Amino acid sequence: MKTLAKKDLKGVIKAWTEKYHVLAPSRMTNGDCMFDTFQEESFTLDYKKPPLLPKAVFLPHTEVVFEVEENKFREVISARNTILFGIRSCDMMGLLQSTSFMTRDRDDIYYSTKKERATIIVMACPGPQNETCFCTTTFSGPVAQRGFDLLFFDMGNNFIIETGSDRGKELLSSGPFTDMDDNLAGEKIKTFKDKAVRDIPVVDEVYEAMRRLKDGIADEKVWEYFGRKCIVCGGCAFVCPTCTCFNVYDHESAPGNGVRARAWDACLYGGFTREASGHNPRPTQASRLKRRHEHKLLYYNETDIQESLCGCVGCGRCSDYCPVHIGTLEVAREIVKE
Amino acid sequence: MTNSINEFEDADLFLVTGSNTTAQHPLIGSRIINAKERGAKLLLIDPREIPLAGFADLHLRQNIGTDVAVLNGMMNIIIEEDIYDKKFVKERAEGFEQLKSVASKYTPRVVEKISGIPAHDLEKAARMYAIADKAMIVYAMGITQHTTGTDNVKTCANLAMLTGHIGRPSTGVNPLRGQNNVQGACDMGALPNVYSGYQPVADPAVKKKFEDAWGVQGLDDKVGLTITDMMVAARKGEIKSLYIMGENPMMSDPDTSDIEHALSSLEFLVVQDIFLSETAAKADVVLPAASFAEKEGTYTNTERRVQISKKAVASPGLAKPDWEIICDVSRLVGYPMNYSSPADIMKEINTLTPSYAGITYKRLEMCHGLQWPCPNEEHPGTAYLHRDRFSKGQGTFLPCEFKPLAEVPDEEYDFLLTTGRIYYHYHTGTMTRRTSILEREAPVPLVEVNPDDAKRLGIRNGDQVEVTSRRGSIKAMAEVTTRVPKRVVFSTFHYYEAPVNLLTNAAFDPVAKIPEYKGCAVKVRRCI
Numbered sequence: 001m002k003t004l005a006k007k008d009l010k011g012v013i014k015a016w017t018e019k020y021h022v023l024a025p026s027r028m029t030n031g032d033c034m035f036d037t038f039q040e041e042s043f044t045l046d047y048k049k050p051p052l053l054p055k056a057v058f059l060p061h062t063e064v065v066f067e068v069e070e071n072k073f074r075e076v077i078s079a080r081n082t083i084l085f086g087i088r089s090c091d092m093m094g095l096l097q098s099t100s101f102m103t104r105d106r107d108d109i110y111y112s113t114k115k116e117r118a119t120i121i122v123m124a125c126p127g128p129q130n131e132t133c134f135c136t137t138t139f140s141g142p143v144a145q146r147g148f149d150l151l152f153f154d155m156g157n158n159f160i161i162e163t164g165s166d167r168g169k170e171l172l173s174s175g176p177f178t179d180m181d182d183n184l185a186g187e188k189i190k191t192f193k194d195k196a197v198r199d200i201p202v203v204d205e206v207y208e209a210m211r212r213l214k215d216g217i218a219d220e221k222v223w224e225y226f227g228r229k230c231i232v233c234g235g236c237a238f239v240c241p242t243c244t245c246f247n248v249y250d251h252e253s254a255p256g257n258g259v260r261a262r263a264w265d266a267c268l269y270g271g272f273t274r275e276a277s278g279h280n281p282r283p284t285q286a287s288r289l290k291r292r293h294e295h296k297l298l299y300y301n302e303t304d305i306q307e308s309l310c311g312c313v314g315c316g317r318c319s320d321y322c323p324v325h326i327g328t329l330e331v332a333r334e335i336v337k338e
Numbered sequence: 339m340t341n342s343i344n345e346f347e348d349a350d351l352f353l354v355t356g357s358n359t360t361a362q363h364p365l366i367g368s369r370i371i372n373a374k375e376r377g378a379k380l381l382l383i384d385p386r387e388i389p390l391a392g393f394a395d396l397h398l399r400q401n402i403g404t405d406v407a408v409l410n411g412m413m414n415i416i417i418e419e420d421i422y423d424k425k426f427v428k429e430r431a432e433g434f435e436q437l438k439s440v441a442s443k444y445t446p447r448v449v450e451k452i453s454g455i456p457a458h459d460l461e462k463a464a465r466m467y468a469i470a471d472k473a474m475i476v477y478a479m480g481i482t483q484h485t486t487g488t489d490n491v492k493t494c495a496n497l498a499m500l501t502g503h504i505g506r507p508s509t510g511v512n513p514l515r516g517q518n519n520v521q522g523a524c525d526m527g528a529l530p531n532v533y534s535g536y537q538p539v540a541d542p543a544v545k546k547k548f549e550d551a552w553g554v555q556g557l558d559d560k561v562g563l564t565i566t567d568m569m570v571a572a573r574k575g576e577i578k579s580l581y582i583m584g585e586n587p588m589m590s591d592p593d594t595s596d597i598e599h600a601l602s603s604l605e606f607l608v609v610q611d612i613f614l615s616e617t618a619a620k621a622d623v624v625l626p627a628a629s630f631a632e633k634e635g636t637y638t639n640t641e642r643r644v645q646i647s648k649k650a651v652a653s654p655g656l657a658k659p660d661w662e663i664i665c666d667v668s669r670l671v672g673y674p675m676n677y678s679s680p681a682d683i684m685k686e687i688n689t690l691t692p693s694y695a696g697i698t699y700k701r702l703e704m705c706h707g708l709q710w711p712c713p714n715e716e717h718p719g720t721a722y723l724h725r726d727r728f729s730k731g732q733g734t735f736l737p738c739e740f741k742p743l744a745e746v747p748d749e750e751y752d753f754l755l756t757t758g759r760i761y762y763h764y765h766t767g768t769m770t771r772r773t774s775i776l777e778r779e780a781p782v783p784l785v786e787v788n789p790d791d792a793k794r795l796g797i798r799n800g801d802q803v804e805v806t807s808r809r810g811s812i813k814a815m816a817e818v819t820t821r822v823p824k825r826v827v828f829s830t831f832h833y834y835e836a837p838v839n840l841l842t843n844a845a846f847d848p849v850a851k852i853p854e855y856k857g858c859a860v861k862v863r864r865c866i
Contacts, residue, residue: 029703029704030703030704030705030706031705031706228392229368229371229393231360231364231365231367231368231371232364232761233364247774247775247778249774263774263775265775269775269778269779270779271775271778271779278800323364323365323368323369323372324368324371324372325372
């Protein structure tokens with residue numbers, strides 16, 4: 001295994017920017033953190049759990065899929081060589097799940113082209129990033145098992161780096177990396193991981209809620225309660241690493257000219273399931289919330305979940321950002337409440 | 339707002355009136371929902387059964403346009419039962435005797451007759467509000483868009499002062515601004531009577547200050563016209579040209595036929611907008627402006643917080659940020675404005691506007707905004723207003739008498755039409771109706787009709803109905819719902835297919851000149 005002194009990290013990433021578009025955690029002047037184009041001055045390792053997800057790199061919020069000019073159409077597939085530095089293990093699982101869904105039976109070329117040209121570097125979590133982290137419950141962290149090109153362990157003054165692919169190996173072929181005995185590295189990683197697992201409590205209510213949903217004994221009143229207070233912002237879907245629904249629309253700029261584009265959508269909106277007749281199989285906010293959470297905790301696809309627990313990766317962002325506290329954690333706790 | 343949005347977390351009671359908060363200010367609405375869960379009380383005074391009604395401890399559904407009577411009635415009870423804040427009234431307010439004498443006429447029985455609110459409910463409401471430790475009044479256009487809009491606002495202020503629910507954290511009077519920067523536009527003097535920071539144009543010292551700063555002589559010290567005055571003047575030929583920026587009066591102003599007449603009477607109309615709106619289509623010259631995402635600058639939100647916004651995408655075609663267009667026009671008419679950037683303009687704002695003096699670009703870059711008043715660079719900004727004194731010193735009770743709507747239903751026009759917005763669309767739809775998902779969510783204009791009325795008129799959910807006032811007629815789809823009371827219909831001004839302002843009454847509040855969008859007489863029939 002390789003190691004890298006922490007003081008050399010910025011230099012290494014800077015060298016990568018010559019060949020790659022590097023997205024890395026950045027601290028804005030107002031204190032906010034987000035993944036953004038690497039810049040030495042704003043790069044930070046103290047970034048917790050930024051709200052914007054790696055999925056936005058592969059499935060941008062809005063994306064043109066073809067252009068029409070003078071009645072002739074031209075497909076638009078945009079991608080560039082990208083390094084995503086420092087995503088969390090839960091987000092890695094989110095990417096694995098999303099990629100499975102987007103390529104399993106029909107290849108979403110706009111997504112997969114970007115994914116193929118991306119190098120993923122995961123930063124293992126030494127513990128919870130905040131009180132809503134529950135990746136140990138969903139088998140998606142604190143240390144990614146696969147999917148990554150490189151996996152970094154922060155050991156204080158240096159990083160131990162695990163390689164996950166040839167592409168990752170290539171990145172380590174030049175630069176101030178030093179070799180470390182695999183056994184010694186393995187021991188250090190085990191200690192790191194054991195501590196992280198101990199520090200991120202397992203949320204048993206999630207298992208119990210899944211069981212009750214499966215057995216059909218979850219109280220329907222749960223959905224009524226949440227449905228009444230949901231403000232229909234769709235934010236839970238937008239911050240979710242495994243939500244990939246989009247809406248397709250045309251925008252005509254002049255007769256015979258325009259674009260077809262897609263944009264993030266959310267199953268919390270009534271129009272998402274409304275049929276052409278006007279009939280809506282999910283007619284109430286309660287039924288839409290039920291659909292969303294059952295999709296994560298009950299009706300997930302076995303292939304897509306990539307050997308994790310379910311369609312939720314335990315990042316806790318829905319609980320972090322929902323203005324009225326309707327996240328997976330709150331929903332699970334409400335379902336098991338007597 | 340006299341308070342900050344964060345103060346919703348500590349209030350014990352919210353009096354929400356004339357605000358469909360979860361639809362129009364959903365993040366503030368969510369604060370109220372969360373507060374309810376921790377045990378705060380919600381007192382709702384609104385004719386419509388809006389989503390917050392499901393959370394209200396008490397919902398008073400007053401007849402439209404009777405707000406002054408209802409609030410006076412509450413004050414009558416509070417004074418009668420001796421539960422007003424005597425210390426606050428004595429130390430910080432003046433004119434209590436006048437208030438008492440006006441309020442004394444609004445006994446619960448009298449108010450019940452005017453407003454339809456049962457006397458015992460009004461008594462409950464009055465006690466709830468008065469005895470709460472920290473109560474916030476929250477209102478929006480349901481209070482202001484009336485010929486008595488100014489009276490309604492004064493009466494809200496009277497109620498807050500009478501009970502001492504102002505000047506402490508989580509107590510105050512909170513008009514929720516309906517647009518992201520309407521506070522900022524007003525702060526910057528986009529009003530006929532003031533320069534930035536509400537400095538009067540008629541004040542000679544203020545006039546001199548701005549003349550010196552801008553290197554000019556003879557700035558006009560006469561108060562100009564409001565939008566509604568301008569339309570009247572245009573119709574009379576007293577105004578020859580108009581320069582309209584980011585406003586769509588052909589859809590948003592009352593009595594559209596009259597507005598169209600006014601704009602057609604002009605010799606020259608310039609419209610500066612991001613899309614060719616219904617108003618821009620009538621212009622002699624259209625100046626393409628950059629959208630919010632295509633420019634840099636600051637917005638001042640409903641809690642007086644000035645926040646920086648960065649450019650995210652390039653403008654299409656020839657579009658430019660508004661400030662650049664204004665500088666270009668100014669240069670062409672012979673007064674070069676040599677601003678190099680929004681930051682440069684902010685420097686001038688800091689110099690000339692005392693409440694913004696400490697809100698520098700440099701500071702804004704480093705935080706999540708600053709709330710005015712912020713008089714110097716060391717000042718942290720102001721979370722809530724009127725702490726130890728009101729800006730004028732003592733607070734003066736300004737009691738108002740109830741006045742009915744300018745147009746009340748009669749035998750022929752037997753319904754009241756009230757208008758507003760829905761969750762998915764913003765104003766005249768210039769932006770939101772071009773946004774795929776928002777348009778998908780609310781693609782057609784609806785008119786809310788009460789089930790009793792619907793039954794009587796043979797209207798079923800989804801039927802086309804025709805709504806007609808003395809000024810015009812529109813057709814839209816009926817939504818049969820108890821959200822509206824009997825003899826009231828509700829519709830929005832988002833849709834060009836059913837422009838509701840063809841119907842509304844161009845009667846104005848005498849002071850603020852705001853039109854009475856919230857009530858006019860109409861008749862309703864099912865289209866065959």
